[in-house]
Amino acid sequence: MAEIRNYTLNFGPQHPAAHGVLRLILEIDGEVIERADPHIGLLHRGTEKLVESKPYNQSIGYMDRLDYVSMMCNEHAYVRAIETMLALEVPERAQYIRVMFDEITRILNHLMWLGTHGLDVGAMSIFLYAFREREKLIDCYEAVSGSRMHATYYRPGGVYRDLPEKMPQYLKNDFRKPKELEAMNKNRQGSLLDFIDDFVKEFPKNIKQYDDLLTDNRIWKQRLVNIGIVSASRAKQLGFTGPMLRGSGVAWDLRKNQPYAVYDKLEFDIPVGATGDSYDRYLVRMEEMRQSNRIIKQCVDWLRENPGSVMSNDKKVAPPKRTEMKDDMESLIHHFKLFTEGYCLPEGEVYCAIEHPKGEFGIYLISDGANKPYRVKIRAPGFVHLAAMDEMAKGHMLSDVVTIIGTQDIVFGEIDR
């Protein structure tokens, strides 16, 4: 009799559901997964090594490119590591701006996750609905930093600049009728804060739409409920963080458990799941978007009432204003020093973690007292989650692997670094 062997399927790296460059070697028996072996490294750019060769400030841009759907959160971890080493005071307004943009980033990330997860499971339209809102938030990024994705907005000591007073508007062109243009610019008449405020008001309605489309949809539930169950204790053993851990029912959130920035002054709740399946993680992330919306609202209100500096006064870290440089020798020297040599960190090491949309994103930084780090290790949440792929996918079917990739919210920028 012929020997019966399992089918070995090479899933990716060029696969529409591979979320970039995931390569899975699947051993399948019919359609049932016997073994799932993730291969990584196809997007390795050597970020950790690159960071070692540059002054601290020049590496902020690399952080954007780690998890390229939650850019400012990555920056936050990095600048906070540097600030901790320097024992630098950050103005409260800058802290609030950072928290606001962290939460905008969280919504950005979760919208991206929702859209791609929907596509993975086969619901096409949700992707474009999610991108409708994403577009507005990316416009906020652009308004504040000039860049739609890789913002490099957070700097050690604060943020690059204060929030703009005017929200950029759509321009006239041949394809837009005057009325359309007016409708497009309707919520862009005031400042950036007005625009965000308007978004915050509209967003719950949009989440309701996603809810209507998916949450109680029978097919959606059939595809997600009881798929990729991870128990609470196993999730802890595997090192899960973020929604993956909370989906399993562990109420662990760095924003609550180790508050950083101004999270201790804000009101929000931590959603947790019950069974730890894909559907629970879906619900947790949906609720997180609502909570982020709440946080943004509180930040907007605070920022409206409290103008002030957004950058530390420490001249050895924060660059001088451009205008000051023109007639102040001291400022010119500081500028020259900061943008050539940079600043030095005291000898020592630090681990600084923040609650990234995907989990605990940490920067472990060792300094030998020079103007660049001796070593930087990035703790990427997706890496840990991907490592559990085999365990989560075993015994499920081929289609469920795609659901599990979606529910893990994998982005290869951070996994391969």
Add this chain to the structure above:
Amino acid sequence: MTEFWQWIYELFPWFDGVFASIVIILIKAMALVAPLMLVVAYFTYAERKVIGYMQLRIGPNRVGPKGWLQPIADAFKLMTKEIIFPSKANIYLFLLAPVLAIAPAIAIWAVVPFDEGMYVANLDISLLYVLAIGSVGVYGIILAGWASNSKYPLLGALRSASLLVSYEIVIGFALVTVVMIAGSVNLNDIVMAQKGGVLNWYFIPLFPMMIIFFISALVETNRAPFDVVEGESEIVGGTHVEYSGMTFAVFFLAEYANMIFMAVLAVILFFGGWHSPFGGIAYLGAGFSWVPGIIWLLAKSTFFMFLYLWIRATFPRFRYDQIMRLSWKVFLPWTIVWIFVVALMTQFKIGPWF
């Protein structure tokens, strides 16, 4: 129609015998297939436009006015593309597969009555013909999956084989109820039995069967949410993975021709075919009597074709085993029970329809 042929015969007396019948059949076939291909082409355009608007997009709008020439451009592109043969594929089977897919998809249209007396062939067993020819189409997909000698297509072919077999049974049972009420397996007679207004159509007494038939039609034609055979996010393109250019286009044509056929079949079986919905109603019936039957048929089918697109834009994809469960554990018992109900009702003449 017969007067027309009589007239032709009087005009050209030599036009007779086997030669004449072959020519007539060819003309009829051309008159059917050419518009069909056009409808398929513009159905793809409609799909992209409709789903586009549902997804806050615009859809194709560059080629020609409002993008109307897009399907033509697509066809031209596919025709000029290189056909790639996988190096270890069985080329004969690889090329036979698209042919096996498109041939039944077109042949099945032969028995469709578009209007009173408007058909290519009036078979007494036309419904059986539909079932028989419809099942042949699966060979195209299975062969494509096997001949490609590639892993994703093989998975797609396996899924397709098991799904189509299961749903043939469900569709068969659903059709039996129609046959029982109409008392005929001739599509023409089935439509004639639904003569009269909207109340005489079979979707009222056979409502569950209509739903089951329509859902099964989605499975048979590999449409979302049952498109596991293609399952772009799982098995990338299923059986189509290794096909390019015209070979792929032929599969595409077959799939869309089948879709349109299923919509038309649903109308013929459950929605009174070419009959006007207002027949038998005092003023409306007379007021709309000038509308040709084919218009009614096409209008009703268009609604079902729109439903295909609507469903595609709305639902996530089923998992393969869930579709199988739906067939064997939900639809099959339902159809069998309903066959009993219909049998009793027809036997004892209960209700207004039997």
